[in-house]
Amino acid sequence: xxxxxxxxxxxxxxxxxxxxxxxxxxxxxxxxxxxxxxxxxxxxxxxxxxxxxxxxxxxxxxxxxxxxxxxxxxxxxxxxxxxxxxxxxxxxxxxxxxxxxxxxxxxxxxxxxx
Amino acid sequence: xxxxxxxxxxxxxxxxxxxxxxxxxxxxxxxxxxxxxxxxxxxxxxxxxxxxxxxxxxxxxxxxxxxxxxxxxxxxxxxxxxxxxxxxxxxxxxxxxxxxxxxxxxxxxxxx
Numbered sequence: 001x002x003x004x005x006x007x008x009x010x011x012x013x014x015x016x017x018x019x020x021x022x023x024x025x026x027x028x029x030x031x032x033x034x035x036x037x038x039x040x041x042x043x044x045x046x047x048x049x050x051x052x053x054x055x056x057x058x059x060x061x062x063x064x065x066x067x068x069x070x071x072x073x074x075x076x077x078x079x080x081x082x083x084x085x086x087x088x089x090x091x092x093x094x095x096x097x098x099x100x101x102x103x104x105x106x107x108x109x110x111x112x113x114x
Numbered sequence: 115x116x117x118x119x120x121x122x123x124x125x126x127x128x129x130x131x132x133x134x135x136x137x138x139x140x141x142x143x144x145x146x147x148x149x150x151x152x153x154x155x156x157x158x159x160x161x162x163x164x165x166x167x168x169x170x171x172x173x174x175x176x177x178x179x180x181x182x183x184x185x186x187x188x189x190x191x192x193x194x195x196x197x198x199x200x201x202x203x204x205x206x207x208x209x210x211x212x213x214x215x216x217x218x219x220x221x222x223x224x225x226x
Binding site for chain 1: 150159160163165209210211212214215219
């Protein structure tokens, strides 16, 4: 069974640019959630996708957007990058959308905005 | 809204002594609660979860946690600390379409 994978591992961008981060869910999981973890903080929920539709969103502006594909892989897109977007971005997959379902995390993508 | 408060930002124990990491929660309904661990430069790993089946929850690597509704607490314990337990620990509540809500984390230091 393959776990959650994310690419790239590290990324450096400049302010105002756009970035796309990618995630492959654990086999059999149809739900993916994205989190932002700033240095020294706990992760914060960005949004969740279920069967290619966004079905939940945290307190993040619209320049954070996502996609989920038929094979349940996912992308996180961030437009107009700001310095404060520098963080570890974590993807998590789960069997379904219930709060009872465990979310399994990938290793993350470290984004640095200069 | 649901939330968790981790009462200690840092905890230091000697190897072989008990570990106690404290977490209080706030929720207007029966919550799902989790403890995750994050080792340096590694992803988050689930230690254990509570979903109302039993109040004492056993997890991996000898960790356990007890759900106490009267105290709104979900403290994490381990009888004997090992050097490999040194990491950041997160108490987490929620899930589903509202996502998980993480505490600020407790940094566990193990003294030799």
